[in-house]
Amino acid sequence: MSDRPANSTPPAAQSLFDLGMPSAEGEHSPALAEGQRIARVQIETAAALELDYVIPEKLERHIGIGTRVMVPLQNQRVAAVVIELLESSSYNARLKEIASLVGTRPMFTPGLLKLAHWISDYYVVPVNRVLRTMLPQAVREKPETFLTDSHLKLAKEPPPDIFEKMHANAPMQARILEKLRSNGGEATLSELRRELPRATAIIKPLLKAGWITRSEVRVERDPFQTEEFLPSQPLTLTEEQQVAYVAVMKAIHREAGTAASVGESVEAGKIAAIAGQAERSTSEQRPPSTLLLHGVTGSGKTEVYLQAIAQVLDMGKTALVLVPEISLTPQTIERFKARFSEKSDAIAVLHSHLSDGERHDEWFKVHEGRAKIVIGARSAIFAPLENMGLIIVDEEHEPSYKQEDAPRYHARDVAVVRGRIEHCAVLLGSATPSLESFQNATLGKYELLNMTRRTDGKSMPLIRIVDMRLERRKGTEVSFTNTGILSQRLRMAIQDRLTKKEQTILFLNRRGFNTSLSCVACGETVQCQECAIPMTLHKKDNRLVCHICGARRVPPSKCPSCKEPGLKYAGFGTERVEQAVREVFPQARMARVDTDTMQRKNQLRDTLKDFRAQKLDILIGTQMIAKGLDFPNVTLVGVLNADTALNIPDFRAAERTFQLLVQVAGRSGRGEVKGEVFVQTHAPHSPAIQFSRHTDYDGYALQELEHRLAFKYPPYTHVVLVSARGKHETQAEFTLQTLYKRLEQGLPAGTIMGEPTPASLAKAHGQHRFQLLLRSEKIRVLCAHIKRVVDGLTVPADIYVSWDVDPMNVG
Ligand SMILES: Nc1ncnc2c1ncn2[C@@H]1O[C@H](COP(=O)(O)OP(=O)(O)OP(=O)(O)O)[C@@H](O)[C@H]1O
Numbered sequence: 001m002s003d004r005p006a007n008s009t010p011p012a013a014q015s016l017f018d019l020g021m022p023s024a025e026g027e028h029s030p031a032l033a034e035g036q037r038i039a040r041v042q043i044e045t046a047a048a049l050e051l052d053y054v055i056p057e058k059l060e061r062h063i064g065i066g067t068r069v070m071v072p073l074q075n076q077r078v079a080a081v082v083i084e085l086l087e088s089s090s091y092n093a094r095l096k097e098i099a100s101l102v103g104t105r106p107m108f109t110p111g112l113l114k115l116a117h118w119i120s121d122y123y124v125v126p127v128n129r130v131l132r133t134m135l136p137q138a139v140r141e142k143p144e145t146f147l148t149d150s151h152l153k154l155a156k157e158p159p160p161d162i163f164e165k166m167h168a169n170a171p172m173q174a175r176i177l178e179k180l181r182s183n184g185g186e187a188t189l190s191e192l193r194r195e196l197p198r199a200t201a202i203i204k205p206l207l208k209a210g211w212i213t214r215s216e217v218r219v220e221r222d223p224f225q226t227e228e229f230l231p232s233q234p235l236t237l238t239e240e241q242q243v244a245y246v247a248v249m250k251a252i253h254r255e256a257g258t259a260a261s262v263g264e265s266v267e268a269g270k271i272a273a274i275a276g277q278a279e280r281s282t283s284e285q286r287p288p289s290t291l292l293l294h295g296v297t298g299s300g301k302t303e304v305y306l307q308a309i310a311q312v313l314d315m316g317k318t319a320l321v322l323v324p325e326i327s328l329t330p331q332t333i334e335r336f337k338a339r340f341s342e343k344s345d346a347i348a349v350l351h352s353h354l355s356d357g358e359r360h361d362e363w364f365k366v367h368e369g370r371a372k373i374v375i376g377a378r379s380a381i382f383a384p385l386e387n388m389g390l391i392i393v394d395e396e397h398e399p400s401y402k403q404e405d406a407p408r409y410h411a412r413d414v415a416v417v418r419g420r421i422e423h424c425a426v427l428l429g430s431a432t433p434s435l436e437s438f439q440n441a442t443l444g445k446y447e448l449l450n451m452t453r454r455t456d457g458k459s460m461p462l463i464r465i466v467d468m469r470l471e472r473r474k475g476t477e478v479s480f481t482n483t484g485i486l487s488q489r490l491r492m493a494i495q496d497r498l499t500k501k502e503q504t505i506l507f508l509n510r511r512g513f514n515t516s517l518s519c520v521a522c523g524e525t526v527q528c529q530e531c532a533i534p535m536t537l538h539k540k541d542n543r544l545v546c547h548i549c550g551a552r553r554v555p556p557s558k559c560p561s562c563k564e565p566g567l568k569y570a571g572f573g574t575e576r577v578e579q580a581v582r583e584v585f586p587q588a589r590m591a592r593v594d595t596d597t598m599q600r601k602n603q604l605r606d607t608l609k610d611f612r613a614q615k616l617d618i619l620i621g622t623q624m625i626a627k628g629l630d631f632p633n634v635t636l637v638g639v640l641n642a643d644t645a646l647n648i649p650d651f652r653a654a655e656r657t658f659q660l661l662v663q664v665a666g667r668s669g670r671g672e673v674k675g676e677v678f679v680q681t682h683a684p685h686s687p688a689i690q691f692s693r694h695t696d697y698d699g700y701a702l703q704e705l706e707h708r709l710a711f712k713y714p715p716y717t718h719v720v721l722v723s724a725r726g727k728h729e730t731q732a733e734f735t736l737q738t739l740y741k742r743l744e745q746g747l748p749a750g751t752i753m754g755e756p757t758p759a760s761l762a763k764a765h766g767q768h769r770f771q772l773l774l775r776s777e778k779i780r781v782l783c784a785h786i787k788r789v790v791d792g793l794t795v796p797a798d799i800y801v802s803w804d805v806d807p808m809n810v811g
């Protein structure tokens, strides 16, 4: 066989911020020899398989680093990515030729290829897996399949007698000519078909006779085609905004300065050499160009982003904005489209709610260099932008930036690394920074920017803690039923807002009606058979639903285990809340926003529009409404149960609770009237709740950091979560036990390894789950050890072993 397996490079001990990627042996001259040229490719379907192929002469002009190609491999044709161009191969036998190209231009920029290697190395995942993740499926599978339309033009006017004949014998043809004439001599086929459904057939004789001509034009599937954006003007920055803005601009210029010599001379043949140069310069020490913008809710972080981006565009550079999927609301996109309305075509939006076609077209808009601003969720960090000036990660603390399946990357951390590779500034923004980022700022790795006040002298909302234990004792929680949904204080506050025609948001992070159904006689809870969790009642459909796997069943009338009839529902979700609120305030106009009610396309957008237009008094919702919304008339926020997040068995439970409360509270009082927030809890004295009451981030962070230090949790260590799962409980457990014993041998010094335990979600999708938590300051060393042990372990066929570096969920 003429293919050569590559040398695999063991992951070196590095921190997140040491760049460096495995390089193939030796340096390669940039000036490629005449004649034979060789491409080293990464096979897309096989882990770590790097092979050399000859570039056939006819493809020579089209192949560069990052080009996707089809190559022969074991009697098959497989997709691969060119990762290097070589003069000669270290394998001496006759090499096979590249068969064909996929797409007309390289799909991976040199920067993205470097990033892929970094991710592969840091998260210990095969690079081919990363490369696959970097391209949206529609782009990977059907690249450059654009929609086209026929553009028809009137070529010459038929003389009047012919035209008259046409009217008599072929009136449809005549109509088409008339239509073209009245339309300035041209129209698209789809326009004509709207009036004449058979237009495709009717134009044929016209084309043949030469009266009209036809050419194919590309039609973009634009998700915002029907939207209009009212232009917005930059606001005069507040003093705090100004300080932050200047710091960001300094970082942008500092990075642009270093990048200039690298970015400009990139052309096909020289890319390899330049990639090498870029690598050298990144390893030099430079001041931090990652900035952490800690700005309280409503302090105007978005305005700082917008003005910085405007400058980046003026410098001829591009910008990437990451937003958590959930806050990628129409309002967010609107704010960007409105500010850059003259260049609104230069904005590409990438997120999971686009159709495949839309995503394909938006991606190519970036790839072809037409998009200068990309806004998107987690995976947009891989947008093929070049010449980047700034990467923004909004709400950088959001756990949804972490991908839950391989490659399990954290988009914020990947953004920081991409910034280094692309020589651009990185701006992380949040009202409640993650402790990791706060610590990096404290250590001087990031530059810290503070915005402590809301704009226009608006004050932070008043936060009131409602002790639901007391309410229960007093019997004052909702009088109509004993459900504990609305405390009397919250109820009075809602009544007050209804009277004043101000708006209310009620927040509860649980869908459904009742969250459990259990037997009074034996105490058994009705659980999903595939997942070890109670099923939730969805009353509208009268079904019990599993929120993990989606399984549905008709609620049983007798206990499935003891066959007694006394079944009792407990716990409440948003559906139940809606019913309760409607009972108490029958006159109020309200909407519920969760994944059950927001199924129709544009439904969320329309509901939020109605709320903004004050056609609704109360919005009830899950985390879909917790973040980023800016409605000036909202003066009351009710957090119905602050304890759901607190009770998660995760070392970040308190941090999550604090962040959630501050964020939700931040939706209140953004207009002229001061806001008020009611937080209903059974744990009023927990630090997360007490500190959030005064939006005391620093106070909270300091005490939490003390705690993390004492127990050696992040940011003082890195965590790796090793899991084994499978249909057979004992096999899964045994596998993890074995793994545990092997990991113990030669465990790197300073590693803390827990005991193998069932995961808190002990069964999901029919699979039993066991896990093992390891912590170390030296993540690379620990990962190398884990990889060695796992690679040397024979695992039963239906048991899956995986590991997650820097996991965001350890439950
Ligand atoms: N310099 C300014 N002058 C006047 N109003 C401003 C200024 N900057 C921002 N605003 C307004 O203040 C409000 C809050 O700004 P923005 O939504 O950007 O805050 P934020 O910090 O992103 O908040 P959050 O973290 O809560 O999403 C917006 O309505 C915005 O238009």
Ligand SMILES: [Zn+2]
Residues within 6 Å of the ligand: 528, 529, 530, 531, 546, 547, 548, 549, 550, 551, 765
């Ligand atoms: Zn289930």
